[in-house]
Amino acid sequence: MSSKVWGGRFTTSPNQLVEEMNASICFDQALLDEDIEGSLAHVAMLARCEIIEEGEAQTLTEGLKTVHEKVASGEATLRAQYEDIHMNVEMLLHEEIGKLAGKLHTARSRNDQVATDMHLYLKKKVQNISSLLNDVQTVLCEKAESHIDTIVPGYTHLQRAQPISFAHHLLAYFWMFQRDAGRLEDSLKRIDVSPLGAGAIAGTTFPIDRAFTADLLGFKEVYPNSMDAVSDRDFIVEFLSNASILMMHISRLSEEMIIWSSQEFNFVEFDDAFCTGSSMMPQKKNPDMPELLRGKTGRVYGHLMGLLTTLKGLPLTYNKDMQEDKEGMFDTVETLEKSLAILAPMLETMVVKKEQMYESVKQDYSNATDLADYLVTKGMAFRQAHEVTGKIVLSAIQQKKNLLDLSLEEYQSFSTFIDSDLYEALRPEQVVSARGSIGGTAPNQVKKQLNHAKSLLKSNY
Numbered sequence: 001m002s003s004k005v006w007g008g009r010f011t012t013s014p015n016q017l018v019e020e021m022n023a024s025i026c027f028d029q030a031l032l033d034e035d036i037e038g039s040l041a042h043v044a045m046l047a048r049c050e051i052i053e054e055g056e057a058q059t060l061t062e063g064l065k066t067v068h069e070k071v072a073s074g075e076a077t078l079r080a081q082y083e084d085i086h087m088n089v090e091m092l093l094h095e096e097i098g099k100l101a102g103k104l105h106t107a108r109s110r111n112d113q114v115a116t117d118m119h120l121y122l123k124k125k126v127q128n129i130s131s132l133l134n135d136v137q138t139v140l141c142e143k144a145e146s147h148i149d150t151i152v153p154g155y156t157h158l159q160r161a162q163p164i165s166f167a168h169h170l171l172a173y174f175w176m177f178q179r180d181a182g183r184l185e186d187s188l189k190r191i192d193v194s195p196l197g198a199g200a201i202a203g204t205t206f207p208i209d210r211a212f213t214a215d216l217l218g219f220k221e222v223y224p225n226s227m228d229a230v231s232d233r234d235f236i237v238e239f240l241s242n243a244s245i246l247m248m249h250i251s252r253l254s255e256e257m258i259i260w261s262s263q264e265f266n267f268v269e270f271d272d273a274f275c276t277g278s279s280m281m282p283q284k285k286n287p288d289m290p291e292l293l294r295g296k297t298g299r300v301y302g303h304l305m306g307l308l309t310t311l312k313g314l315p316l317t318y319n320k321d322m323q324e325d326k327e328g329m330f331d332t333v334e335t336l337e338k339s340l341a342i343l344a345p346m347l348e349t350m351v352v353k354k355e356q357m358y359e360s361v362k363q364d365y366s367n368a369t370d371l372a373d374y375l376v377t378k379g380m381a382f383r384q385a386h387e388v389t390g391k392i393v394l395s396a397i398q399q400k401k402n403l404l405d406l407s408l409e410e411y412q413s414f415s416t417f418i419d420s421d422l423y424e425a426l427r428p429e430q431v432v433s434a435r436g437s438i439g440g441t442a443p444n445q446v447k448k449q450l451n452h453a454k455s456l457l458k459s460n461y
Helices: 016-022 025-048 054-073 083-103 110-145 166-191 211-218 227-230 232-262 288-311 322-350 354-362 370-378 382-399 409-413 423-427 428-433 443-459
Strands: 151-156 159-165
Touching: 016 227, 025 054, 025 083, 025 110, 025 211, 025 322, 054 083, 110 159, 110 166, 110 227, 110 232, 110 322, 110 443, 151 166, 151 354, 151 428, 159 166, 159 227, 159 428, 166 232, 166 443, 232 322, 288 322, 370 382, 370 423, 423 428
Parallel strands: none
Antiparallel strands: 151 159
């Protein structure tokens, strides 16, 4: 006969390999706090509904708290033979209070129990991740405020395009992360739902009060369908999707920081605390942290694809395949928490080389669009202005001159529309200041979006 709690209809114990494959305690022990929290609420409800006696509820409650303390302190050991966190808690409770521990599982299944644990866990983690993301956004705002007048080349196709405010560039990432914050906040609507009381599939014959346990656990509502309650993993898929988008934004920022810190660009330098050296080349200062942030994006994408693939062919309701929903979720949470926790101070301590940025702008043709715009303001059609400007740029390239280095006579050989006021229009500061449309890089517009960003930070929580 099997020694398992579910072993009544079995005549032999599972194969050893089956035992190892079936056990999840090596990773779902991360749900200890949530499992105890859910069990305490369940016990309180059983007593309130007179399914168990008050004295029994008190003993169960005290026993659960003792188990929690012993496991958390390392005094009690979780064992693979009990498969998962739920049965480990119940067996440890049995050691504490005896047979009464068997009443803990009245009117519930491991199916609704594990779903409840994951809802509780993810709710806490999403809130923590949102707080860490807020820290990154705050640093971006602070950095941007210091560099409204810092001019840097803006790129398209990784080719210099137009001069921009460095603050404008940094705030672009603020808005990406703001959308991430919104997605995380919105996902709580789907996470903040209680499956507890759904049972294995069809509910229970006991007169339970699901609203009461939901209230005790801080859930805003309960699943209206017991089958959906135990089989739904959409909330995890949604989290992994949101996490993937967030990691993509972190990766894009990391990529730019890596480029900026190269000797070829030399726009920024990272604090030594966020870099490593080479075991062979003594001069190296490698941007390992942004490289790791960029690299870890792949594992988060993988967890999303893995869970979608696991779920795609599952019939209702619970199937053992769903045990595969946890490791990817746990790893994604850890990856996000660590990534955001290191990104904020890395940005905060990053040295911005304003002079190098400005020199780069002076050595290119990124003010060519302003030359074309200048011709338009003088009455030339834009298409013609574009063509004339292209010819002027070609001539400057052939002479190895920048646009500000060309003489007025050289300019006027291409168009009589050009006068000496062109030089003011082509200065990097003027090129940036001229873009005063809403959302533009002009300092007055950057200040407006910065104030908007700061107000959003205050309202995020």
